[in-house]
Amino acid sequence: MSNKKPIGNVAKLSIKLCELPSIKTTARTSQFSLETLNGSNLHLPPPNPVFKERPNKVGNSGVPMYLMASITNTRFQPLRDCTLSVVVKHGTRTIYPTATDNQDKKPPQQVDPMKWLTFPLIVTCPVDGTLKATTRAQFTFENQKMDMTASADLKVDPSISMARSKPSNIVQIQVENKMKQLFLNVKARTPDKQTSFISRFLKQEEVASTFLKFNEAVPEKVEISWSIPSCQKCWQIISLDKLPEKKNEDLAISLSDVPQTIPALKPFKVTATLKNTRDEPISGELQFQKGDRVMHLIGKNVTRFVDIPAKSEIQMPFNFIALSQGAHPIPNIEVKIDGAKASYWVESSVGILVIGHDDE
Numbered sequence: 001m002s003n004k005k006p007i008g009n010v011a012k013l014s015i016k017l018c019e020l021p022s023i024k025t026t027a028r029t030s031q032f033s034l035e036t037l038n039g040s041n042l043h044l045p046p047p048n049p050v051f052k053e054r055p056n057k058v059g060n061s062g063v064p065m066y067l068m069a070s071i072t073n074t075r076f077q078p079l080r081d082c083t084l085s086v087v088v089k090h091g092t093r094t095i096y097p098t099a100t101d102n103q104d105k106k107p108p109q110q111v112d113p114m115k116w117l118t119f120p121l122i123v124t125c126p127v128d129g130t131l132k133a134t135t136r137a138q139f140t141f142e143n144q145k146m147d148m149t150a151s152a153d154l155k156v157d158p159s160i161s162m163a164r165s166k167p168s169n170i171v172q173i174q175v176e177n178k179m180k181q182l183f184l185n186v187k188a189r190t191p192d193k194q195t196s197f198i199s200r201f202l203k204q205e206e207v208a209s210t211f212l213k214f215n216e217a218v219p220e221k222v223e224i225s226w227s228i229p230s231c232q233k234c235w236q237i238i239s240l241d242k243l244p245e246k247k248n249e250d251l252a253i254s255l256s257d258v259p260q261t262i263p264a265l266k267p268f269k270v271t272a273t274l275k276n277t278r279d280e281p282i283s284g285e286l287q288f289q290k291g292d293r294v295m296h297l298i299g300k301n302v303t304r305f306v307d308i309p310a311k312s313e314i315q316m317p318f319n320f321i322a323l324s325q326g327a328h329p330i331p332n333i334e335v336k337i338d339g340a341k342a343s344y345w346v347e348s349s350v351g352i353l354v355i356g357h358d359d360e
Contacts (some may be wrong), residue, residue, distance in 0.1 A: 010075045012110075013135050013150035015086070017059060018051040019067040020181070020230045057152065060179055062236035063130045063228065067117040067136045073111045073150075081108040082139035084119040088154075091133050091253060096123045098173040111139070126237045128158040160224060162238055168313055170184040170277060171240070172252045177202045184227040188212065191219045201260055202226070206351070209254045211275060211313075233331045252277055253286075253333060253346045257317075261353045268300060270330060275303065275313040282308050284337040286316060293355075294328045296321050322354040 013295040026100065051066060059065040069086045074078050083106065088096040111117045125131060131154040136251050161176045175198055177183050184200035188210060189195050199208035212222070218240060252275040262268050277284050287302040298319040308314055333346040 004299075008051065008144070010073070010141050011079060011137065011139070011148060012072045012074055013137055014072070015067060015069045015133050015150070016134050017054045017057045019054045020228070021051055021066065023056075027140060028232075029347060034101060035147070037143055044116060056155075056156045058157055059125070059131075061156050061240060062124065062126050062234045063179070063223075064231050065123045065125070065154070065156075067121050067133065067154075069121070069137075070136045071111065071118050071135075072116040073113055076113045076114060076214045077142060079111040079139040079141055081139065082111050082117055083108050084117060085136045086119060086121055087122050087134045087136075089126070089134075090125055090156075091128055095122060095125055095131065097278050108139075118211050125156050126235060128156045130155055150203070157321075159234065159236055162224070170275070171212045171214070172209055172254075172275065172277075173222070173240075174207055175199075175202070175224060177204050178209045179228075180204055181228045181312050186224070186226045189223040190226065191221065198224075203351075209252075211252070212292070251275060251282065251335060251337070251344060253335065253344075255330060258330065259352060261355060264322050264356060265320050265327055265352050270318050270320060272318060273313055273333070273334065274308065274316065276308040279310050281310060284335060284339055284340075286333060286335050288318065288331040288333055290331065294323050294326070295331055295352075296323055297331070322352070325356060327351050327353050 001348075028141075041110045041160055051068075067086070067088075069084055069103075071079075071082065071084060087094065106119075109117055119135075123131070130291065132151055133154055134145070134149060134151045136149045138145070140146070156301055157178070159177075159179050163174045173188060175188075177187060181204075185194055185200060186198040186202050186208065188198055190212065193212075194212065196210045196212055198210045200206055217281055217300070219328075220239060222238050222240055223235055225233055228234060254275075255270055255272045255275060257269055259268055272286060274286060283306045285304050286298055298321055303316050305314060305316070329351045335344040335346070337344070
């Protein structure tokens with residue numbers, strides 16, 4: 001009979017989700033010599049990315065999630081030949097590791113008493129839902145080989161929300177930013193490599209739209225891509241057949257050329273694009289409402305359009321001027337179609353930051 005006592009818990013496993021990285025720079029002039037012409041010294045160190053833990057373990061779809069798996073030695077003896085591996089799954093689909101992630105090539109290491117070994121990884125999930133991250137540690141403790149596992153759930157919230165128009169060969173899609181990050185260069189891509197530019201900037205809860213025209217059947221999925229300060233390309237796969245329909249049978253309206261920031265008392269242009277989604281020409285009037293009287297329309301606020309062909313669009317420029325500082329929305333739009341019983345109202349979700357008067 002062996003007198004060897006069973007070994008209790010000797011280590012602790014954990015996995016943490018970090019916030020998106022930011023850049024931190026410091027100037028320590030007293031510790032560095034100033035530059036010389038030979039380029040041998042620099043008084044400014046290079047910028048380093050800064051990470052901190054996200055306590056709620058909630059990430060966003062299509063955006064890289066920075067995870068940190070670790071094993072902590074809680075004993076006064078070292079852990080020898082220690083290896084860490086992580087598997088992340090979305091349902092039955094393995095998100096990490098992929099074919100390019102070579103976890104087995106990392107050599108075993110020794111973890112000294114009261115020290116830890118970390119394993120950083122980056123995971124991107126193109127859909128929302130729940131991820132299960134399983135961490136596995138294998139090591140030798142007091143000549144006994146040990147194997148530990150621990151699991152944690154990670155929630156993935158959608159980065160964008162979308163709606164589409166009534167199904168036809170021309171589809172209008174609307175994209176809303178659901179993150180607390182500024183989106184840059186938002187685009188839509190279809191399986192036939194058709195690319196449509198949606199917006200250069202998209203702030204939190206701001207909505208932008210675009211039109212997609214298909215010569216054949218409407219595809220099942222569309223890829224929406226964008227950039228954020230910490231990642232050059234984020235992307236999310238959207239199923240068109242599962243999107244809620246935006247009920248608008250006769251026309252679709254979008255605004256473009258809307259500036260993000262303008263000085264007060266300086267005119268600027270906004271372009272309204274009206275798309276006829278009927279199978280016959282339409283005529284009518286488009287006008288901006290008075291709103292809060294800060295965004296003042298220069299010239300006529302009513303524009304007449306005549307015989308827009310079926311499945312075609314026209315662009316109508318309008319000139320505005322902001323009378324006071326602050327964050328103000330573009331006024332709502334009313335469209336009257338000849339022969340229609342009711343008007344079409346479009347509530348503008350586009351806002352503009354008005355700053356001080358520009359003297360130039």
